[in-house]
């Protein structure tokens with residue numbers, strides 16, 4: 746389905762964006778910290794460490810969010826967009842037109858068979 750595929754691509758792009766942001770932010774925080782510690786006069790001040798610390802924290806959140814959006818995109822789309830047809834309960838694979846009901850993606854048994 747077109748809408749599903751578009752949402753999937755957009756989510757993956759968003760995930761990629763967050764991952765890049767996270768990695769770039771972490772690198773810049775490390776570089777900034779290294780510069781701070783190289784300058785002995787400044788690293789004794791606790792307030793100067795607050796910036797790289799908060800930046801590092803945000804980078805981690807951004808990276809995790811990115812990983813979730815990127816790798817969980819299919820499941821997110823399946824859960825968020827309703828009325829897109831049948832999909833696998835385990836991995837969110839689009840099950841429309843799949844004979845037997847067993848998921849070809851992850852091998853999950855037909856819906857209802859699993860207790």
Ligand SMILES: [Zn+2]
Pocket residue numbers: 833834835836837838848849850851852853
């Ligand atoms: Zn599946």
